Amino acid sequence: MLQPTIVRKMHILYGELMTKHTKSLEQLLTSTVIIIKSRIRTISLEIFLQVSVLNFEELEMDGKRVVVLTIPAAKNVPTAFDESRYIRIGSSKANLKDYPEREKKLFRLLDQGIDTIENTPAQYQKLTFRKLFGYFGSKGIVLREETFEDNLGLRTSDGEYNLMAQLLSDNSHMPLRVSIFTGPTKGSNLYSVREFGNDCLLYTLDELLRYGDVLNIIQADERNRVVERKDVPLFDDKAFREAIINAILHNAWVEGNEPMVTVYSDRIEIMSRGTLAPKQTMEGFYLGRSIPVNKKLSEIFIQLHISEKSGRGVPKIVEIYGREAFKFEENDIVVTIPFNRVGQVGNNVGDKVGNNQGTLNKTRQTILSEMRNNPNITKAELSRILGISTTAIDNNISFLKKNGYIERIGSNKTGYWNVIES
Secondary structure, three states, X not given: OOOHHHHHHHHOHHHHHHHHXXXXXXXXXXXXXXXXXXXXXXXXXXXXXXXXXXXXXXXXXXXXXXXEEEOOOOOOOOOOEOOEOEEEEOOEEEXXXXXXXXXXXXXXXXXXXOOOOOOOEOOOOOOOOHHHHHHHHHXXXXXXXXXXXXXXXXXXXOOOEEHHHHHHOOOOOOEEEEEEEOOOOOOOOEEEEEEEEXXXXXXXXXXXXXXXXXXXXXXXXXXXXXXXXXXEEOOOHHHHHHHHHHHHHOOOHHHOOOOEEEEOOXXXXXXXXXXXXXXXXXXXXXXXXXXXXXXXXXHHHHHOOOOOOOOOHHHHHHHHHOXXXXXXXXXXXXXEEEOOOOOOOOOOOOOOOHHHHHHOOHHHHHHHHHHHHOOOOOHHHHHHHHOOOHHHHHHHHHHHHHOOOEEEEOOOOOOEEEEOOO
């Protein structure tokens, strides 16, 4: 309830107006608006001071008395000072009205809470989930048609499919690309681009991890050899796996951008969009205190044994490559997986056939290129791409296998091609 003094101040407004302004009706009306606005500001401030939890604190700095006023965080609308609202842009202060998109987002945030893949409607509402059922089934978990949407949280409070549903549907409409450059920077020649995604996110993740096995060349280390040579991978596969899973799991999908994997001649960079979870600290992040950005998706990953609740992913990467493997940018987190080369075999990871490629004809070079871009490519697909018979494809593949350019991993039906660096 308002104090009686404030009520009395509101009652005397009319009396003040009649005594101060009597020249004309027009002047009276104009002055009425001015005085009411002024007094309403004053009374509103007094009401604010009564009902808000303000904190005044005295400090001493350099021998001087300083009074600090702490204003509570905004709950319904952004806090204004002298009718203006401000935001931080880098190290500078800027008027919020000059950034309408941020202003709109801030008001929506205060009204509806933080945007998540659970409360954000999917861009596409005609979704199917055949692959999702298949993936859960492969893990021994049976989804029921009548309950899976509720159990997995695939709809918003308004009944629309949410963004998580889109990611887990048969077509996520989210492409994930692996770009390979021949040198150490993006200024180097682009060797190839392999596109994953536009699929159920769970299958996209499996494909990315499988492609990591293709990139992870096993090198023969014969230095100080006594009896057996030592096989040395190009990079640590466990660190790569954790980095990929974390990038997908904690990516800010609500921003409309997907993770990105870039392969250079000396490293792999795995970039996820967004920053740390709101309640996460930098130290907690490095120690593996699990605060997921996408909570429900994290629960699904744990249920499918893709990730663990122990939060050991980041500590595993730190154990192998140190904290310097992580780079925090304004809107991204980048994990760098350096290559461990034995000598200098080949010039780069893209050129897996080293200096011998010059001895290959154009057909065989094209076959190697297609196999790099798609290790699951079939002989029939190669035949269509090259415009030659499958018999000719068989002959060329036999040559490439015999001379150590490629190998077949797994069976003819379910395996894949591995291009070998010589």
